[in-house]
Amino acid sequence: GQQLNQSPQSMFIQEGEDVSMNCTSSSIFNTWLWYKQDPGEGPVLLIALYKAGELTSNGRLTAQFGITRKDSFLNISASIPSDVGIYFCAGQLPNSGGSNYKLTFGKGTLLTVNP
Amino acid sequence: SQTIHQWPATLVQPVGSPLSLECTVEGTSNPNLYWYRQAAGRGLQLLFYSVGIGQISSEVPQNLSASRPQDRQFILSSKKLLLSDSGFYLCAWNPGLGGYTFGSGTRLTVV
Numbered sequence: 367g368q369q370l371n372q373s374p375q376s377m378f379i380q381e382g383e384d385v386s387m388n389c390t391s392s393s394i395f396n397t398w399l400w401y402k403q404d405p406g407e408g409p410v411l412l413i414a415l416y417k418a419g420e421l422t423s424n425g426r427l428t429a430q431f432g433i434t435r436k437d438s439f440l441n442i443s444a445s446i447p448s449d450v451g452i453y454f455c456a457g458q459l460p461n462s463g464g465s466n467y468k469l470t471f472g473k474g475t476l477l478t479v480n481p
Numbered sequence: 482s483q484t485i486h487q488w489p490a491t492l493v494q495p496v497g498s499p500l501s502l503e504c505t506v507e508g509t510s511n512p513n514l515y516w517y518r519q520a521a522g523r524g525l526q527l528l529f530y531s532v533g534i535g536q537i538s539s540e541v542p543q544n545l546s547a548s549r550p551q552d553r554q555f556i557l558s559s560k561k562l563l564l565s566d567s568g569f570y571l572c573a574w575n576p577g578l579g580g581y582t583f584g585s586g587t588r589l590t591v592v
Contacts, residue, residue: 399580408487408571408583409525454525456580466532467513467575473524 372455372472379445380480387453387475388439395457398431398438399469403452412453413440445479452476483508487572487584494591500545500559502587504572507553513575514555516547519586520568531555567591 372389379385389398397416401409413424415431415438422429428441438457442449455472462468484507494500506512516528527540529547537547544563548556555572567590573581 397580401580406586406588408573408586409581410583411580414579452523458580468515468527468530469581471525476523 370455370457370470370472372475374475375473376476376478378478378480381445381447383445385442385445385449385477386439387455387477388437389455389457389472390437391457392436393457393459394435395470396435396460396463397458398429399456399458400427400429400438400440401454401456403454403474405451409452409454442477445477447479447481450477450479483576483582485572485574485582485584487587489587490585491588492590494562494589496564496591497561500557500562500566500589502557502570502572502589504555504557504584505553506555506574509553509574509576511552514549515573515575515581516555516557517571517573517583518568519571525571529557562591564591 370389370391399414400412402412403409412427413422413429418435419433420431426443431438452474454474456469458469487504513532515530517525518528519525529537529539531537531549534549534552545559570587572584576582
């Protein structure tokens with residue numbers, strides 16, 4: 367199947383630092399999404415991107431849909447302890463819309479924030 | 482409002498025992514429904530998805546099966562659990578262009 371290459375796999379940072387993670391693919395995606403999963407919980411949607419080049423912010427989070435539609439990044443500014451968790455990128459391929467809607471997920475970035 | 486419920490939250494089952502995990506969605510009709518498994522707290526593996534009652538698509542061969550007996554109910558089952566079935570199982574539905582909404586998950590430990 368189609369692959370989303372997410373990096374880094376894990377990050378250990380100090381509270382207050384900025385964080386950047388990204389996803390790349392050899393395939394074009396219609397939509398890019400970023401999720402956060404707290405320990406023992408289901409992933410929660412953070413940001414959704416629908417247009418190539420789109421830059422969207424949600425509080426301290428900023429994400430961009432790459433101009434080629436093959437990549438995306440997520441930045442977190444001024445990290446806090448509650449930012450701990452696994453961050454997933456996900457994309458919707460052009461042939462997986464409508465009633466056949468399916469997302470392709472990256473393998474996640476595990477973020478640890480030291481207070 | 483639209484909500485998704487998944488239960489139980491945790492389950493410890495012996496090898497060879499049956500399994501039934503249930504997922505229900507409220508506040509919508511004819512949703513796409515999905516079962517994912519997450520091993521070792523990392524990647525999400527799509528197991529099954531359903532676009533309607535009685536319609537199940539399997540993504541990977543395995544020891545599990547899924548059923549959709551009602552529009553907003555999605556069940557994950559096994560006749561005989563294996564140790565390798567342990568993991569975190571997530572149900573999700575697709576409310577539109579904004580991706581999936583996930584349930585809170587079931588932690589299954591097969592002993």
